[in-house]
Amino acid sequence: MTTHPSAAVIARYADPGADLDEVTMWSVELHLEECAECRSRLTGGADVLERVAAALDREIAAGPAPARRRRWSVASNRWLVWHLVPWLVMSLAVLACAVLLQAAQPLVPLVLLLAPVAPLPGVAIAWSRRHDPAWELIAGTPAAGLAMLLRRTAAVLIVIVPSLALASSRTGVSLALTLLPCLAFTAATIALGAFIGVHRAAAGLGIAWTLAVLVPAVISTHVPLVLRPGSSGAWALLTLALAGLAATRAANYRRLSSHN
Numbered sequence: 262m263t264t265h266p267s268a269a270v271i272a273r274y275a276d277p278g279a280d281l282d283e284v285t286m287w288s289v290e291l292h293l294e295e296c297a298e299c300r301s302r303l304t305g306g307a308d309v310l311e312r313v314a315a316a317l318d319r320e321i322a323a324g325p326a327p328a329r330r331r332r333w334s335v336a337s338n339r340w341l342v343w344h345l346v347p348w349l350v351m352s353l354a355v356l357a358c359a360v361l362l363q364a365a366q367p368l369v370p371l372v373l374l375l376a377p378v379a380p381l382p383g384v385a386i387a388w389s390r391r392h393d394p395a396w397e398l399i400a401g402t403p404a405a406g407l408a409m410l411l412r413r414t415a416a417v418l419i420v421i422v423p424s425l426a427l428a429s430s431r432t433g434v435s436l437a438l439t440l441l442p443c444l445a446f447t448a449a450t451i452a453l454g455a456f457i458g459v460h461r462a463a464a465g466l467g468i469a470w471t472l473a474v475l476v477p478a479v480i481s482t483h484v485p486l487v488l489r490p491g492s493s494g495a496w497a498l499l500t501l502a503l504a505g506l507a508a509t510r511a512a513n514y515r516r517l518s519s520h521n
């Protein structure tokens with residue numbers, strides 16, 4: 262700790278009229294931060310705070326009562342994330358095209374091939390500094406972090422999962438092999454997103470799947486090994502493992518890092 266400043270210096274520091282040079286000002290300020298004794302010598306400091314608090318209390322009590330929010334508006338603020346809508350519409354449009362194409366050309370199970378990446382555009386946008394106009398505001402609230410991302414991911418899945426189920430029933434592909442990879446990739450995005458940001462994780466996984474599985478399958482018109490019947494157990498295990506990993510990385514989402 263630095264030495265206690267003299268009473269005269271503290272009095273000049275407290276007096277807004279006195280011109281204290283900047284170096285002394287800083288050293289007094291630094292000292293006050295760690296010295297309770299000198300803080301108590303700051304004459305009138307506690308008084309001023311108490312008077313301000315009392316005046317604020319009076320003014321708040323005299324003001325109009327805060328408007329009560331309607332229940333539906335709370336729900337809509339919490340669950341409807343408007344900036345997600347265009348991305349979800351795009352995903353649904355792609356899925357609808359896949360259903361039509363698969364009906365016309367049944368050799369390639371397009372719905373099956375697109376299912377893992379279908380939720381990724383929505384999840385990528387769910388917790389993104391660039392795409393959420395209120396990101397800074399939300400990031401500062403206690404609700405931010407993994408809980409917020411999961412809630413928004415749920416909002417994405419509420420739209421994507423029934424659409425995938427419908428698409429799988431329309432095209433006759435396995436429901437388990439449509440939904441489990443979709444959930445596995447969602448969990449993978451959240452788990453990987455804890456390290457490199459959700460946006461990058463979604464883009465990376467989407468590109469990897471497209472290049473490693475989707476494109477070769479479309480070219481060869483063969484169902485890829487990872488989507489053959491019997492692989493749903495492995496997908497279920499993978500989903501659980503990735504969800505567990507994401508849960509242990511919750512703390513990473515509390516940080517305001519540059520890659521959100």
Ligand SMILES: [Zn+2]
Nearest residue numbers: 265296298299
């Ligand atoms: Zn001191």
